[in-house]
Amino acid sequence: MPTPAPKPSAATSPAGFESKKAARTARTHQIQDGHLRRYIAPKLGERRLQKLTPAALRLLFDHLNACGLGASSQRQLHQFLLTALGKAFQLELVTRNVAELIRPNPPKRREESELAAFTPEEAALFLAAAHTDHRDEGFVFALSTGMRRGKLCGLQ
Numbered sequence: 001m002p003t004p005a006p007k008p009s010a011a012t013s014p015a016g017f018e019s020k021k022a023a024r025t026a027r028t029h030q031i032q033d034g035h036l037r038r039y040i041a042p043k044l045g046e047r048r049l050q051k052l053t054p055a056a057l058r059l060l061f062d063h064l065n066a067c068g069l070g071a072s073s074q075r076q077l078h079q080f081l082l083t084a085l086g087k088a089f090q091l092e093l094v095t096r097n098v099a100e101l102i103r104p105n106p107p108k109r110r111e112e113s114e115l116a117a118f119t120p121e122e123a124a125l126f127l128a129a130a131h132t133d134h135r136d137e138g139f140v141f142a143l144s145t146g147m148r149r150g151k152l153c154g155l156q
Contacts, residue, residue, distance in 0.1 A: 035077045039064060049085070049094050057081070057102040065107055074104035118143070 043060045044052065064074055081099040088094045118126060123143060130139035142152050 031076065032080050035073075035080055039069070039077060040081070049088055052085075052094070052098050054098050054101045057098055061102065061104050065105070069106070071104070071106035074106045078102075078104045 039060070043063055044056060047056065061074065061078075064077070069077075078099065082097065085094060085097040085099045089097045126143060127140065130136045130143075133139065138152065141147075142149075
């Protein structure tokens with residue numbers, strides 16, 4: 001007698017995830033697989049897709065905030081859940097897409113701390129060390145103007 005197919009869960013491959021692998025770039029698949037393994041599976045575990053609730057997703061996003069996951073990564077993870085659960089809805093594995101009811105709420109950007117600047121003594125030590133290098137004019141220019149490295153590299 002054949003064994004019944006396992007019930008779809010949040011930790012097992014979400015609807016269509018593996019079947020769409022060929023349609024995505026390798027990097028996209030790698031990122032989404034990482035989201036599934038690192039964030040979705042540990043928090044939602046073996047919960048059946050039909051039993052997935054907005055409260056469970058809210059707890060997931062609260063956990064992501066506590067872990068310090070950035071806004072962009074949270075948006076990517078939310079989009080992944082939207083797509084996977086939308087596909088599950090099309091396949092009639094779930095009665096609704098609970099990801100449509102929840103939005104990630106990442107914390108606001110951290111206040112940027114003030115950049116550390118050389119003290120006069122540190123600047124003198126830096127210049128003394130820079131004079132031993134054949135590119136010392138560039139170091140002196142960088143120190144005197146305060147330009148960022150990218151801008152300095154763009155100069156000809």
